[in-house]
Amino acid sequence: MSCNEIREKLVFLNAGDLTSEEEKQIFTHLDNCDGCRSLSEKLTASWMIMENEKINYNDVVFVNRIMQRIEAQELKHKNKISSPSIRILRPVAVSLLSAAAIFTGIILGEKFSVQFTSPEDQRYLEIEAFANEYFLDELEEENIETILFTQNTE
């Protein structure tokens, strides 16, 4: 086999897709060809990255954390349902607090406006506005159906 033919098969060698006869042919070539051997070593190292990334043990901490999150969410949900007065009064309280915050903000803003807009802050706000305008609208989540069910055309 030529170097090109060998190189085309290296990925299948790593994946374990070849017959033992094909493997033997490739190994014989690699023993006698520095170029192909060097490439094969690099590809094998890349392949091993994938093998090493995987986990193969049970992560109890992970499971506990999920259960805690679910319990916390349910507790929050329960509290919401069990106290209707809070549910009604909350929007009122939020509005009052917002009004107070805006009012305080206006007064503070007038007093300290010079100190609070340093060039760095201004630059940061500009970058953030730019990012919001150009990127954030692309970040909407796609539905599973649109990802997995468009595969049929493949």
Add this chain to the structure above:
Amino acid sequence: MENSPEKLIIDKIIGGDRQTFREITERYHTMVINTCIGFLHNRQDAEDIAQEVFIEVYHSLKHFRQESKLSTWIYRIAVNKSLNQVRKNKRWRWIQNIEDVFAKGTHDTAVGNDGYSADRNLESRQQEAVFHSAMNSMPENQRIAFTLNKYDELSYKEIAEIMSVSLSSVESLIHRAKINLQKKLIHLYEK
């Protein structure tokens, strides 16, 4: 499917049996984390997304129509959430990582008394960056099939069910994914 053990399990969880949900999480969390790692290549990000997967499984179980196996459905959620995260990361994180690798590398080699290990570390980090770059540039459907096969060691039949495609499509996707991956890697080695 009517009174299958899986249906009983699902009904229990919908009825608020958290212990049963814990058992489901224990059974599937390793595979879900591996799916997420296969797309995100970062352990912390993968665990964060895997958490979101299980939270969604818990809350959406009442909408699960049980037309597929529970594991198939969980995998779909994991793939979907991982891909959404990949898109979010694409512009920011990945560029940052590559920059970090090379910036850190010059720093290590310039400072290190322990030059040998710093160089080795740099080399393996660059190899990882190259590998992740090759994986990230794969067409999405090839990447899904390849990742489920290699990171979760799923059979072609299971992958076909998850992706709702035929068995021969999965074979072709994985075959092309391998060829593509090798091409990209060789191209990146030569850079």
